[in-house]
Amino acid sequence: MADGSDSFDLVILGGGNGGYSAAFRAVKLGLSVAMVERDKVGGTCLHRGCIPTKALLHAADLVDEIKSAGEFGIIAQEPQVDWGKVLDFKESVVGRMYKGLSGLVKRAKVELVEGEGRLTDARTVTVATSDGERALTATKAIVVATARIRAIFRSSLPTATGFTTRTTP
Ligand SMILES: Cc1cc2nc3c(=O)[nH]c(=O)nc-3n(C[C@H](O)[C@H](O)[C@H](O)COP(=O)(O)OP(=O)(O)OC[C@H]3O[C@@H](n4cnc5c(N)ncnc54)[C@H](O)[C@@H]3O)c2cc1C
Secondary structure (H helix, E strand, O other), X not given: OOOOOOEEEEEEEOOOHHXXXXXXXXXXXXXXXXXXXXXXXXXXXXXXXXXXXXXXXXXXXXXXXXXXXXXXXXXXXXXXXXXXXXXXXXXXHHHHXXXXXXXXXHHOOOEXXXXXXXXXXXXXXXXXXXXXXXXXXXXEEEEEOOOOHHHHHHHHOOOOOOOOOOOOO
């Protein structure tokens, strides 16, 4: 917190790759940062995208390798897939990385605000938390890293001016 109130140099909406990378960089530059996340920090990549798919692909690669082991002179039985254990493996990888990332966020002193955030004016993100509404003021900038930026602007600030947006194709 910048001054004991809900005021921060930077308020980041979304705690996925984009959000937490911006948060860590901003902290390194000496800024106070609040990051708003409605689900789990780590976003799509950690919980539903890159990481779980790579864990499943690793298991699939193992099956392929075992199946082709004979070509290398290794005698192996036809592999049996225990799908429940494959999913447990995937969950354990995601869980370990989630724990690590949550620790990094804490250690970096990024204020993680859990709840659905919306832009209520050019300097304020209002968050619906489990305890009610919390208004976070950004003294320098708001970073929208929700992956669906147009939805945020359309639904919460239809007549906004003075914003710079950058989206990837
Ligand atoms: C199956 C799959 C596999 C992928 N594999 C790869 C890969 O191998 N390599 C790669 O580079 N990329 C991969 N990607 C893409 C990668 O996941 C995305 O590029 C990355 O997650 C984008 O990060 P982001 O921070 O922009 O968005 P997200 O990770 O989606 O984060 C946005 C966050 O904002 C939060 N949020 C949204 N709205 C609000 C709100 N109003 N209030 C509070 N919080 C909000 C969401 O809960 C979410 O956590 C994959 C994607 C998928 C679906």
